[in-house]
Every structure is written in structure tokens, then in C-alpha cells.
Amino acid sequence: MPLVPVSPRVRTPPLRTRRNVTSVTPDQLAAYRSALGDMQALKPSDDRSYPFHAGHHGLPLPIQCQHGTPLFLPWHRAYLYFFERELRDREAERARREGRAAREIAQPFWDWTVPAATPVEAIPVAYRDKKDAAGGANPMHHGTVSPAAMEQQHDLRPPVGPLDLPAETFRQPGLPGTERPTKERIDRIVAEPDFVTFYRRLEDWHGRVHVWTGGEGHMRHVPLAAFDPIFWAHHCMIDRLWRLWQLAHPPPPFTDAFLNTALPPFPMTVAQTLSVTALGYDYATTAVTVPVGPTRED
């Protein structure tokens, strides 16, 4: 067999696997919580902090999230990417401080199609428990709205008026009149061949899950939703469904103008969001690596 020359002799970093939050190991969960807690401990004005990242979505102004357009999926993929990078940076910094190797950090997803006996039980335990395994505060249970966002939520003008939600985020899952989708409904959406129809139907359910989760709490409101840590697991599920759609259907005929659209505040275009593996992660639930011996000598 002729050898095909491969010029870049660089070691490709392994893909990070974004797992179902109910499937992560205790060590993976501890690492994620540690990094998230470190972000939350930074002061809100620090651009590495949790409130800084949460604020990109809604308050404090400007509200930068993209909804109701084909940018919905690319913008939120970029948002998750930079949030996850920050989590990894926090873990790397802690690892340096503690003189150990950094642990893998990947954003877990919340599969909200899984049946549950009660609405509360549909919220994954990792997000429901007030305490972590060591008895400390669980940073996935709630977040804290930044002072600037707190001030601006009070200034909201009619017809909505002041939200005046507390700084500590809360959830009221499954209030009457709210609904989350079944797996069968989502499977039908992922099977939809037309990208526009796919993203519109998925975005509609995305909105309903926000409202189902929040009740009267933060997740139901665009301006404050991202301050609740479950926001990231919710959008990771949306991103996963887009990935599954991409695997099942040929690439849509996007225009150059669309592909070259920037996704502020992120230094990324739509085209740069299209490959999750280029962004260093995937959602495969089973991946087996087969070692093939020592590295070839030059």
C-alpha cells in the first residue's frame, strides 16, 4: 500500500465528549462543578466570570442573543464554545495552582425528552441538588444575577414592566400550561430535511423548554435566562440536536453572505460553527480508541 505523505506531524488533541449530564462520572461532574464554581467566584466585572458570560445573552445591555433567524443555532453554538473554553481555562488555572494535570472539562447536555414521574424529577439531579458530593454548595443549582443586570431588570418598561426577580436564580418546572417535548416529537424534527423548517420547529420547542423550566423564574425570560446554570445544559441539548441533524442530512446551500456573517460578541463566523469536531468536541456516546503501537520514527 503506498504511503500518503502527511506533512504536519502534530499531535491532534482528542475530541472532548459532551455527555448527557445523567451519564457523567463523579470525577467529571466534580471537575465541571469546580470550574463553574471558580467562574462564579470571580467578580462580575471580570471578563472571565460567570456573570460576564451570562450577560452576553440578555442583560446587562446589549442583548446579543439571536432568536427567530437562521443565526439561532450558530450563535448559540459559538456562545457555548466560548463558555466551555472559559470553564477549561478555570480548570487549567486551578490545576497549575494545585500542581496537577488539568482534568477534561466538557459542557454536559440535559435531555429534557426523558420521561419523569414529576416535573421536579425531570430536572437532572446534578442541577437539582443544593450540595455537591463533598457537602459544599453546588454551583449548578443556581447562579447569581450581576448587579448591572439586576438594576436593568428593574428598569424594564411597559408592557412588561419590572421583572424584579431575585438575584439568586430559581426554577419552577412544569407549571400548568407548559410542556416539554417527547423524544418522538424531537425525532420527527431531526428527521426534517429542510434546515429552515428544522431550526424553526426546534427553536419553538427550545422556547417552550425555557418556559417549562423557569415557571416564573429566570429561565423563562430572555434577559436573565443565562444566569441559571441549567441554561447551558439546555442549549447544549439544542446544539446536540443540530449536530445529529447535520449527521443525518446533507449540508444546506447556505449563501456566502450567511456563512461569512459574524456572531458578535464572539470572534467567529457562521462558517466556523458548522463543524463541531473543528471546535474540538462531539456528542458521540460511544467512542473506542484503538492503540496501534508506538509513534513512527522520522
Add this chain to the structure above:
Amino acid sequence: MDRFESQPIEIPGAERTDFSRADLIFRSVDHSGDSFTAHVFLDNPGADETTPLDEANGYAGWFAIFGHGGCAGDVGHCDPPVDQVDPEDQRLLHPLTPHTKIVLITESLRRVPGPEVAVTVIPVISAKEAPQRADVLYFESLEVAIYD
């Protein structure tokens, strides 16, 4: 508005049932207020929040609004430009640019007996303490699109 009831809409060819797909397209849907789910009924002008979502009651589908939640800026901050057609304007659309919502009504329309159909839209707000209890529904036009 708190509900929408159309006059009977004449749809040429609607008495047919051999179309492959039918869409109800809501243009310029406002999303500046609170979140809600809009229940859509055909030929049921008496529908309300409590109407069962089933075939017998003309239920055709739904769309959801994840509401922007009001304006924290000064006067005019949340008013999208009326015309955003400058080809040199590289900015993204104003966040409150109205949305288009499409409800697939293929099977529901097939059950409509005549060439006319009336559309009723009921916005449902789930939270008792929602910051906006009334007037969440606004759109500029409604279109029925039927595909052979």
C-alpha cells in the same frame, strides 16, 4: 391583542384534500414582551385557553414566543428600524425585528369541509405572576400556503 379571530378566509382549492402540505404563516410577529405559547384553531371562534387541544375542537397547532421581556434602554432603544435595507450596513438585525412563525396545518386543513376557514389564535401565558398578562399577541398578517 388578547386573542385573534379571523373572518372566514376563502382559500381557492381548499376543498381539495390532495395537497401535500399546508402552512399557516404568521408574518411580523412581535416578541418584545413576555413568553407565551399560541394555540391555533380552525373554525372554532369560541376557543379559549381551556379548549382541549384536539381534532374535535379544530386544534391545528401552536407556535411559541420566547419573549424578549421588555426594554431596559431609553425611549426608542427597542424600536427596530422600519426599513433596514442599506446593503452597506454590516450590523446584525435589530434584536426586536419581528419574527415569522409557521404552523403546519396539513391534516387540520384537510378536515375543513368548505372553501373557507376561520383562524383563531389564543396566547397562553403559563405563569400566574407573569410580568405581562395581557396584549402579548401581535402580528401583521396571516397567510395560508398550500403546496401541491
